[in-house]
Amino acid sequence: MSQLANLTILEVDALTDLDGGLNLTDGHARLVLTEKQAAVVARIPEMFTEAVRRPFPDLEREAHEVFLRTIGQHSAPVGTGRILSCYSSTLATDIVARALPAGTTVAVLHPTFDNIADLMVTRGLSLVPLSEEALLNQDWPGPPVGAIVVTHPNNPTGLITPQGHLRSLAEHAVRHGQTIIIDASFRGQVREAQYDTYAVLDAAGADWIVIEDTGKLWPTHELKIGLLAYSERTTLPIMRAFSESLLAASPVVLQLVRELAVDWGDGGYERARELVERNRAAVARAIEPVGLRLSDPASQISVARVGLPADGPDSSLLHKAMLAKGVHVLPCAPFHWADPEEGLRYIRLSLARPYRTVETGARLLAEAYRELR
Missing domain, CATH: 3.90.1150.10 (Aspartate Aminotransferase, domain 1)
Known part of the structure; x- marks a missing residue:
């Protein structure tokens, strides 16, 4: 290699x-x-018609609501403008990396998928590893770490961050002025990972960013959405970084996600x-x-x-x-x-x-x- x-x-x-x-x-x-997924895909021509007939914000909000409800995220900020639809979770990660101030020290879970670290290094961030053992021991990094990245469930190990551990991390981050970043790309595959993380983070008063993904769930050949959600407290220029990367995700793909999420829950x-x-x-x-x-x-x-x-x-x-x-x-x-x-x-x-x-x-x-x- x-x-x-x-x-x-x-x-x-x-x-x-x-x-x-x-x-x-x-x-x-x-x-x-x-059979059920094929029936949904067969309706894509209808979704093109809907994309012309209906306002984009309505289609986007429906997709966010159905998908996030299906995976247990009932407190996600649907309809607030604080959930952005990206082509992929990788693009969402790059947007976050660009929104963080250059030179920020970021603790990133270790091991985890390498493009998280690669994108952050490319954007001028300084990384330190957060081991899975440290996560399970609730041994959280302090300053100069300004942001902490957790993959939930983790790829490649499948480790789930327990709800109590996330609460501990959120309270720690509030005390030290840190931003919590959660990559939840595999969340839809694991019931135990589907506790309402948005509720936990908001209850602690944390500054947070959460990335969700539909690409790991259905065989849709890259017709997918990466969701980038952020807290009301954040002062990071996320919307600016988003606007530098894309105009919008496809309203057709958003409808596809909505209907496949219905099947996922059924x-x-x-x-x-x-x-x-x-x-x-x-x-x-x-x-x-x-x-x-x-x-x-x-x-x-x-x-x-x-x-x-x-x-x-x-x-x-x-x-x-x-x-x-x-x-x-x-x-x-x-x-x-x-x-x-x-x-x-x-x-x-x-x-x-x-x-x-x-x-x-x-x-x-x-x-x-x-x-x-």
Whole structure:
């Protein structure tokens, strides 16, 4: 793996593989539409008509309300103008990074998806790691840290920030004048992560920013929305940074999100959970005969890390061996953005794929590991 290869580059390589290799990299849902989802997609021509007939603010507010209610966020500031619709959660993250004052020291969860750290460094921010252990111990960073970034649930580990811990963090941030930034891109996949974080943050009087995402839930081929919500207390120029990046998200995609969220609350969540857990079990079965285990067996998000023993091949070698077999997975060094060496003992597979794809990929991972040993 090149030192310049971040996780997204590896995901693009998988997506554009002309040889048709198995893509088990990104966490997006690359599945066949269910019958109900297909019925929603079939109505897209009607949504174009609605986009012309109805005011954009009405369509946007409805999408925000239905989606956020479906994932338990009843106190989100729907209709206040403090929820912005972006093309993606990555764009939302970049907007936040530009809104923060240059030179701000930001504590970022570690490990987590590398583009959060990359975007912030690119925008002139200074980063320090916040370990998952420190989060679970409620050992919060003080000054000079001006903002704290938590991924909830965390990618790649699936760690959920408990409600009491978020309350503790919010109260700490108020005392020290810090901004809390939550990336909740995988929230829709996990019921336990769907307590009302907006209510917790507001009750503490915190200055907060929350990023939500629809791209991990449905196989809509990048027709998605990243929601950027911010507190009434913030003085950051978020709207200015937003306006420098885009005019608006598509009113057609907003309607698509609204209708798929209705299905998500009417059995879609359970159907997706069943597939993900079946795939997680398939990975565990395939790797057990070669002495490997899932690193996060309690995780509920649509990815799985496989732990590699210290006396065996690391994930950079295993990644290359997998590519030789036509399978794209993610070596985990980039997730450990502050200490890539830590990530060499893990490799990550996406579970949001058809069962046979995951089963085949896991079997070939075990085969590649056995050959390297």
